[in-house]
Amino acid sequence: MIRVLLLIGILAAAMWFGPMLVNNAGYIKIIVAGTVFETTLLGLSLLILALIAVTWFIGIVLRKLLRLQHISFNFFRWRRQRKAQQAYELGLQAYAKQQWKLASQHLAKACHDDFMLEEKRLFAAYAAFYAGDINQANSYIAALSAESNSTLFVQADLLLQQDQAAQACVLLRDKVTADTEDKGLGQLYLYALQQAGQWQQLLQVVPLAIKQQWFDKDKWRQQRFDIYPAAISQLSQQQRFDENADYWLNLPAKERKSTAANVGRAWAMAQSGQNEAAEKLLVSQLQLDELPLVLPYLRKIPLGKSVLKLRKQAQHWLRDHASNGYVYALLAYLAEQEGEPQQAEIAWHKARQYEPKLG
Template sequence: MIRLLILLAILIAGLIAGPLLMNKTGYVLIALGDYTIETTGVVLATLILVLMGLIWCLDWLVRRIARSFGSSKSWFSDRSGRRAQKKASKAWEQLWQGHYGQAGAALAAAVPHAPLPDFPRLAAAYAEHRAGDKDERDRQLKALDQPLAGPAMLLHLGDVEAARKAFDELPAELKDAKSGNALAARLALAEGDMAGLWANIDALSDSDRDKYYQQAFQARLRVASQEGSASLSRLEQVLDKQSRQRPEVLASLALAHGALGEKAKGLDLVMPGIKKDPQPQLLATLPVLTDHESAASTQRQLLKWHHGRDRDPALLACLGGLSQVQGDLREARRYLEAALQLKDEGAWRQRLAEVLTKQGDFQGAVEQYRRLV
């Protein structure tokens, strides 16, 4: 607008300057019905220029008044917000001083005027929880813009039952999200539900995952073993590559298959790992998974793969266990005594005591049991 007025003003100023420089003012006659106006061109151009100046001034005045009214309206509308914020500042002091009921009400009143409403809502929920008003606490948490923050807050407050209820009421897409899986894992830990933790174990941090992995897997394995072979196979299929490289996981799976009468399937799980690296956890499963018929072939396979590892106590103890399964007590004793000379393990010593008992060496067996105690 102002640029257009300036341009017109320059043009009209040129119209005024031209006749003045030529010393000819010109003549203008304007007739409106019975009214006529006679004037010079210079005077008319000057009047138009003055009129444009008045229009510009009027426009500036109107916009200034409008801004003033807008500022006044904004000031009046923000007045209640400023009062609520002032009360909220006082509410924080009340919260620190332990006046939870008053603090909760003041913080709830500050929610509509807060730039981040969830922050005073969480503080109000905390205050109401400490004041004992769980209904108001739950009302504040349900109004959060971030729904997952509600059960997370309840879990932080130690109300695990309410946290579980609030989490179960969330939409499925939220519970299946990454943050929802992490919260589900924390809930399972708080409830002591290790089998439930297994479903969301990957949502934990690396340190927590390593800490709770074996517990969660063993709990889920017990459930699968109770459900039967099909459930155990499904659990095996969902294991990732990293889990399949854990010897304790493979050993537990193999023993579970053996307990269900599927010793051959258990051997198929552990033998590739033993061929690559004879871990103690894997070797310990062989005497359990082999019977009298298969023990000899399994022992020959071990000697073929690792014939040069005659200083490996776990391998020697495994060979002793396989010899015991075959009924070769002399070889079993020789292998087990050699293993115990390298490393003292209670399970190996107990197996040696059983071998000595079958050989009739009761004094030696008693000595082995005494060392166990």
């Protein structure tokens, strides 16, 4: 609006003063240090305009050479950039505070300037999504570079958060290959496969995840328990788990023999009624230091009353680790399996006493 008003003002001034300047060009004489400059007012005006044009051209060249494209010598552009930068700062602050609607409003204003535009659109897409405006979020995603891994990540991530894991898997399947360098994309693909229940495909991807180190050592230790127990038990229920199949044999031996994999085997045995064999396998595999990782999955295994050996193992651990809350949680699970709710409640009380996060 300001530009339009200025343009109208300039045109009006030109119409008013133009004919007068042409017919009465004026005369200007400047004497500096004995040097005399003589020209007309119109000539001086044209000279000033030429100097402005040269200055503008030099500014463009300097911006290109010094890579200062985000800096503008144009007042109006500079003003717009400054407002956009302020909006970006306020948007990030609101984003950090999880004030999604406010963040979405500020980031929308920040997108009016093209400096760091891709990053602004990424944040704006998430802010709009969390604010409940899915259409607006999709519009930001559509404006992102189609070839960028970041675009693919945000598309798949938002699909996962809308419980559309199967679509996320389709989106990521062709992009997560042996040449993938984006570990975040690989991690998201694993999560999508887990959420979609595509267990066989998940096991096929594991060697790639290990080779490319999508997770560090500690996180992969947790990932084993997120993958193998559910994958093996679910595939066994569907009568599709085969230890001679390529998807299993292609796994490193360390993975196939891991505690997590054996918990999955025990789970599958218990589901097929082999409770005693499942308990025997668990007793041979469980380690005290892995109990925090094992327990969430162990509690899903329907052992029934076949828990005597496990109970003895837990009591043995308690003799040397009387304040270990996870051992008490194990005892609570065993009591539940034996149909002793009172004993289970007592054990759970002890477990929460020594390990509050179990509550």
